[in-house]
Amino acid sequence: MYIATLSNRRSNSTLYTWLNFLHKPYFHNMIIILIFIPIVAIWAITVYNGLIGKKNNAEEAFSGIDVQLKKRWDLIPNLVAAVKEFMSHERGILEEITKLRGQAMQDNIGDQERFGLENQISSMLGKIKVAVEAYPDLKANNNVTELQHSLNEVEAQISASRRAYNAAVKSLNNAVEMFPSNIMANIMNMKTREFFEIPREERESVDVGALFDK
């Protein structure tokens, strides 16, 4: 109505041209595009950065596990050296753990295989801890106690790193699989990651202190 009145009165005016332009279909499309593109762009940037952040968190947590496992490698020879004179019956365990450590340290080994070996090392260390209890001389040995404390420390750090890694992987996997972030994840060719299997004995939150109180 307003436009019609205007067109009658001032058909050649700039205002009319402008208002007429507003009614063209391509202008509507343009408006939609102008609003839609920034929204999509902001969403894409946010999701992209979020996914990259989550991937980096998972990688950082993974390297956290690696650092602690390497610290444990350094402690194992010292522990073996400290206890082997006393532990004549457990020579098999000591030899086995030394062998497993050597295998895990090889450069050409895959992650999955390596972590399998690390889990076996954890289990062997548990056996050594229990065995130490049978030797009063070893229990009273300051060097062994100190080494055990350092190992407990590293084990606690490994456990924390694994839990941090699994939390980071859960967050990443949710983003990769859930709508709408999965669209961006597909474009980025991002894949879900495997959770770190936590050995049963760690999940049961063993009271390690009890071993020393015996």
Added chain:
Amino acid sequence: MRDKDTLLEKLRPRLTEIETWRINQRAKGSKGTWIGTGIAALGGIFFLFFPPAGIVILIGGIITIIIVRATGYSKFKKRFKNEIFPIVIEEVQPGVNYNSDSHISKSTFHASRIFLQDVDRFNGEDYFSGTVGETHIEFSEIHAEDKQVRVDSKGRTRTEYVTVFKGLFFVTEFHKHFNGETYVLPDVTESWLGKFGRKLQKWNWSRPDLVELENVDFEKLFSVYGTDQIESRYLLTPKMMELIMELRSKFGCTTYMSFLNDKFYIALSSNHDFFELKFSESLMNSKGLERLIFELQTCFDIVEDLQLNTRIWSKD
């Protein structure tokens, strides 16, 4: 602690003496209350004939009652805290220092970074400090308040003090080394808003990053923030999360914790006045003392409850 009956037996001579004194004080208090009531009643009668004088006398009567009662209680509290409480403490936790008038300092309270609000009025009492096993612990009652000045629609200003924290505040050592900061705070958003609440927790800019832990029950009760995701999990092991939940239900208080600068801070929010005996209650009735011993024991048990004496990691 030795047998409770032995302790009560040991305290009996002192208790009998203070009990006689308490009864006298109560009698004096009753006399003072009657006098105050009489004055107030007189004020009431005066009010009928000469209102201004009546009000003054009435207020005078009420003030007399308040002063008489408060003085009696304060004298009783002083005697009890100086003469009986130290003996109880020595039995419950030998070697612990106690100061009834002291409290955890304001700087320590702020250092915990549990409460980030301004604190303009800071009071407290019943300060304990000592070593349980291998762990040093100190705690006291604290009341921290923030002064808020409000202007109403008519332009009048009104000052009021809003409680930031009231309850028991503990500072202790943690049995593991740490470098970063970890906060365990009550979860308000998740318990109200569920998963959406968890998303909101991520936007708490006054805290470090949210640490999402795997214990669902723990997550419902607490929000954890930490500067290092691994370190926070190193401190909050699955076992530790269970122990914290047990501690929370044992005290039945809203629980706050922080780990920073090699210290472990615990704040238990409560309106209950801890470590007190009722002026109206007989000292020969052991219920009050038993409650006191229980409160004291429960506080020192925090070290064992959270297994802080376990020294199997690299920290001595």
